[in-house]
Amino acid sequence: MAVYKRTYAAYEGALTPAWSRFLILPRYSFARLWQSKFLVMFFMACFFYPLGCIGYIYLANNLSILSSFGFPVGQFLKVDASLFLYFCWVQAAFTYLLTAFIGPSLVSPDLVNGAMPLYLCRPFSRAEYIAGKMSVLVFLLSLVTWVPGLILFVIQGSLAGWEWTKANLWIAGSLFIGMAVWILVLSLLALALSAWIKWKIAAGGLVLGVFFAGAGFGTALNNVMRTKYGTLLNLTEVMYTVWSKLFRLTPDTGISVEAAWICLGVVCAVCLWLLARRVRAFEVVK
Amino acid sequence: MDPVIELAGLSVRFGDREILHNLRVALSGRTIGLLGPNGAGKSTLIQTLLGFVPLSAGSATIFGHDIRQQTRELRALVGYMPENDAFIANLTAVSFVRMMGELAGLPPDAALERAHEVLFYVGLGEARYRLLGTYSLGMKQLAKLAQAIVHGPRLLILDEPTNGLDPPARLRMIRLIKEMKQTGSMHLVVCSHLLRDVEETCEEVLILKQGRIVHYSNLEEERRANKRFVELETVGDEKDFAGALTALGCECVGAGLGRIKMVLPADFELREIYRLAADRDLQLRRLNYRRDTLEDIFLKAMEA
Structure with a gap:
């Protein structure tokens, strides 16, 4: 119907499949997010370290280049699990800042502007809403974590040969699982805080604060109570414990890997509970 | 439906x-x-x-x-x-x-x-x-x-x-x-x-x-129903007038001081009222349809 015909007519065309509708939210979110020049620049900065790693891997597999420049070589450059663990550590720091920047703008504007009934009065569930919003973070964080990580692994495999690849395939699996868990925890935490704190800046600050405050409080608890379980409040250490175990290294955090997994599970469950409490079409005023 | x-x-x-x-x-x-x-x-x-x-x-x-x-x-x-x-x-x-x-x-x-x-x-x-x-x-x-x-x-x-x-x-x-x-x-x-x-x-x-x-x-x-309820205000012999209306199938109730409330039968033509009034030299001072506005309905409901 032409726009000059200002009459109402019902829509009778085809509909999209219901399962795909949660992907509508990230499309609109990305269109909005990429309008920020700061985000674009920071996102690009997230790839500096993987690019450096590519150079490192290339040199490690081409030591003759270094020796031709007179650099001492030998065991100095080696590509093993610890390199990928360190890669996780560095990229996790970038994703942490990226999440603090993006996360609060996902849910809180909808709550501030009362948009939840508009989403949920359609054939669109709360779970789909959360999945849609979460997929924004999952997609972006994946691009700077396990995707470049696996690319590094493939590059190393192609340079070191099939024998190395076959013997170290578990590193790729560990990298993917470790980063996926980190992305899940970070995304849920950001969404939950964004849902409860409507002021975006405060929510972003709290995402950062949860890690810093947790670390500080955990250390204080360890010192006062003379225990090591205070470390469980330090999500960075908890995650490091899980990554170390996944990369078959010995964590020096003082907590068991089982306790770390349970801690992450509890964090995710609490975040989901917080989201379920807030992401609803109406508010019950007591 | x-x-x-x-x-x-x-x-x-x-x-x-x-x-x-x-x-x-x-x-x-x-x-x-x-x-x-x-x-x-x-x-x-x-x-x-x-x-x-x-x-x-x-x-x-x-x-x-x-x-x-x-x-x-x-x-x-x-x-x-x-x-x-x-x-x-x-x-x-x-x-x-x-x-x-x-x-x-x-x-x-x-x-x-x-x-x-x-x-x-x-x-x-x-x-x-x-x-x-x-x-x-x-x-x-x-x-x-x-x-x-x-x-x-x-x-x-x-x-x-x-x-x-x-x-x-x-x-x-x-x-x-x-x-x-x-x-x-x-x-x-x-x-x-x-x-x-x-x-x-x-x-x-x-x-x-x-x-x-x-x-x-x-x-x-x-x-639709409201159009069948009519209130009349007359000057003259309203009893004879009400009797004539009743003979035409209307349900009439005298409300005193020349006022008549009536329910019209289906297919009743309003001009019959004027004709009967003219035959009896009766003055019709007012003819109102009863109209319950939504406000009336609402207020009644609130009082219930």
Whole structure:
């Protein structure tokens, strides 16, 4: 119907499949997010370290280049699990800042502007809403974590040969699982805080604060109570414990890997509970 | 006619407090008005029908779809314009309406086309590329209406559609509601405090008070029925006149001081009254149809 015909007519065309509708939210979110020049620049900065790693891997597999420049070589450059663990550590720091920047703008504007009934009065569930919003973070964080990580692994495999690849395939699996868990925890935490704190800046600050405050409080608890379980409040250490175990290294955090997994599970469950409490079409005023 | 909305003992409870109590009604009108004082449960009823609020007892259906079992199918058929501010501030109106259309299942291209169409239809065509956050209250109301109709719902639920509108904007909203009603493809539920708005637009009215249905009225039938009740004020021999009217099939009751109340039979021509009065040289000082306004109905219901 032409726009000059200002009459109402019902829509009778085809509909999209219901399962795909949660992907509508990230499309609109990305269109909005990429309008920020700061985000674009920071996102690009997230790839500096993987690019450096590519150079490192290339040199490690081409030591003759270094020796031709007179650099001492030998065991100095080696590509093993610890390199990928360190890669996780560095990229996790970038994703942490990226999440603090993006996360609060996902849910809180909808709550501030009362948009939840508009989403949920359609054939669109709360779970789909959360999945849609979460997929924004999952997609972006994946691009700077396990995707470049696996690319590094493939590059190393192609340079070191099939024998190395076959013997170290578990590193790729560990990298993917470790980063996926980190992305899940970070995304849920950001969404939950964004849902409860409507002021975006405060929510972003709290995402950062949860890690810093947790670390500080955990250390204080360890010192006062003379225990090591205070470390469980330090999500960075908890995650490091899980990554170390996944990369078959010995964590020096003082907590068991089982306790770390349970801690992450509890964090995710609490975040989901917080989201379920807030992401609803109406508010019950007591 | 199949009911649009059927409530069968529907009750809703928040904690210890019962908000809606044993609602039973079948509504089948093209436009249904939902009336009641503040706290009567109108908005809760709407939210319950949309599946936002769980039922504590009973059941309800919309177009035969159970609101508990077939929520997703039901929501595809419904458009909802909430009472409060509801928008996404940093989107343009056209992006906002398009997104809402897509979430309702429209493909992106169709949703964009429909977004333009409905924004022109509601009168926001020239402002459709402005950010919603910059809209006035009246424009936000129209944007909410646009998002509610973008997917072509079979049932449109309007919660206080004229809230905060100035008189011209209110008239525009009323005109839009009437136009949508006349398309015949959509049923409407209008929840409003403004009796005049409901009276102008609705065929059926459901009045709630303290979570209970206190009155259900088919306004169309009442309007038809009102035309059969006539009050006369005469000067002369009204008893003879009333006898003559009774002989023609009218039910007459003398109210004293020359006043007669009567119910006209079907197919009764009003000119008969004038003819009988002229034959008896009786003065007719006044002839009124009894007309219960919605305000009368509402006040009676509130007193009940």
